[in-house]
Amino acid sequence: MRTLLRFIQKYSDFLLFLALEIVALILMAQDSAFQRSKIIEVNRQVSGYLYSKFDGSREYLSLRESNSILVDENTELRNRLQQIEELLDSSLVLSEIRDAYQYQFVPTRVIHNSVYKQYNFLTLDHGEKDGVFRDMGVISDQGVVGIVLETSENFATVIPIINLDFRLSVKLKSSNYAGILQWNGKSPLYADLNEIPFHVELQEHDTIVTSGFSSIFPDGIEVGTIESFTLEQGNFYEIRLRLFTDFQGLFHVNVIRNYQKEEQENLEDQTE
Amino acid sequence: MYIITRNIFRFVMVVLFQVLVMDNVMLNGYMVPYVYLLFILLMPFETPRWIVLISGFLLGLGIDLFEHTPGMHTAATVLLAFVRPYILSLLAPRDGYELETFPRVHFYGFTWFLKYTLLMVLVHHLALFYLEVFQLQNFLSTLSRVILSSILSASTIVLSQFFVFRK
Structure with a gap:
């Protein structure tokens, strides 16, 4: 007994070190999506408040840029309005309007953003109160941003394209061949596109858009352009994409609500 | 008592400065200077070891x-x-x-502090970055991130000695 006590006394610092390390590693090991969401839930109350205060200044500093982006978007919307008004008389309008009603966009702001990690996350300043729920798509005016992971009443976290866990079905705009988009953990400007078969003809600067196969994103939202591609052994291309979305300067984003999502998913479940 | 309140204040300041300011400084897209290590670096020599360990944990x-x-x-x-x-005793001057x-730079000079900071930051970043990827694949690309980030963090910490903690 005495030798044990002496041992503990002699190595007390080392034992404390071991104990603390073990606690830290347990924290890491338990970092499942569920745990993460619980921890985030707690600290979002604190950090969400802090970040939204601090963001006031950041927003102010980028006013000029935001303004010009808004002006551009306004012009584009006005153009579309013009086109729709021209269409209003024809019978085509019925299907146009029905499509439009499938999706609704919730405008939100990014209040916390990381781009330099392997598992990056965004925090948005809207949550369940404004109809933002898990598995909704997030886009900016530049292109696809990510998918909503967890939500609380006033906040939501998003897995962006630049997270090693992110996967999305996308397709070539020109030929409609679909592949899987994922990130390789290196630069936030580029991502990889896999599973495009070798017989498809590719060109640099071809545009990649969402495939619309899942109920998360509508068909045809822009993702990026082909930067380079190689055909290594096997039957698939290795394609490097230049992403449209500038994750470092992300500020205003839209969350996509799909009104027919449940219907689509229920039907698909039944079919399986 | 005074020492405790001062250190709690410093602790909060270091964490807030790291999260609100430094995390928004991103060189080259994905490198962040981790300045919060300052809190451990600058603790007095004779601080009991268990206090350093607990502070590290809380930080x-x-x-x-x-x-x-x-985690x-x-x-x-x-x-x-x-x-x-161990690093302190490795770098100790001849008479201790x-x-x-x-x-601090003020007492032991620029070279000593630079060596001290570089070694400490390197240990921290090695652990941090390999824990982040949690695999030995891409060993070299992670290593290059460790080294580049260490240089960045260390130079920020050393610079802070001349502007913030001058004495």
Whole structure:
């Protein structure tokens, strides 16, 4: 007994070190999506408040840029309005309007953003109160941003394209061949596109858009352009994409609500 | 009592500065200077070891809370707190550290502080980055991130000595 006590006394610092390390590693090991969401839930109350205060200044500093982006978007919307008004008389309008009603966009702001990690996350300043729920798509005016992971009443976290866990079905705009988009953990400007078969003809600067196969994103939202591609052994291309979305300067984003999502998913479940 | 309140204040300041300011400084897209290590680096020589360890633990936990990375910074910072005495004795001047002095540029000169900071930051970043990827694939690309980030963090910490903690 005495030798044990002496041992503990002699190595007390080392034992404390071991104990603390073990606690830290347990924290890491338990970092499942569920745990993460619980921890985030707690600290979002604190950090969400802090970040939204601090963001006031950041927003102010980028006013000029935001303004010009808004002006551009306004012009584009006005153009579309013009086109729709021209269409209003024809019978085509019925299907146009029905499509439009499938999706609704919730405008939100990014209040916390990381781009330099392997598992990056965004925090948005809207949550369940404004109809933002898990598995909704997030886009900016530049292109696809990510998918909503967890939500609380006033906040939501998003897995962006630049997270090693992110996967999305996308397709070539020109030929409609679909592949899987994922990130390789290196630069936030580029991502990889896999599973495009070798017989498809590719060109640099071809545009990649969402495939619309899942109920998360509508068909045809822009993702990026082909930067380079190689055909290594096997039957698939290795394609490097230049992403449209500038994750470092992300500020205003839209969350996509799909009104027919449940219907689509229920039907698909039944079919399986 | 005064020392405790001053250190709690410093702790909060370091964490907030790291999360609100430094995390928004991103060189080259994905490199961040981790300045919060200053808190461990600048603790007095004679601080009991268990206090350094516990402070390291709480500091890492505080950063983890804001960065949504449970355990990662905690593990790395506890390791840093543990190796601090060994690095200090490795770099000790011939007659040891004098009483009433602190591990700062002001007392031990620029080269000493640079060596001290570089070694400490390297230990921390090695642990942090390999824990983040948690695999030995891409060993070299992670290593290059460790080295580049260490240089960045260390130079920020050394610079802060000339502007913030001058004495």
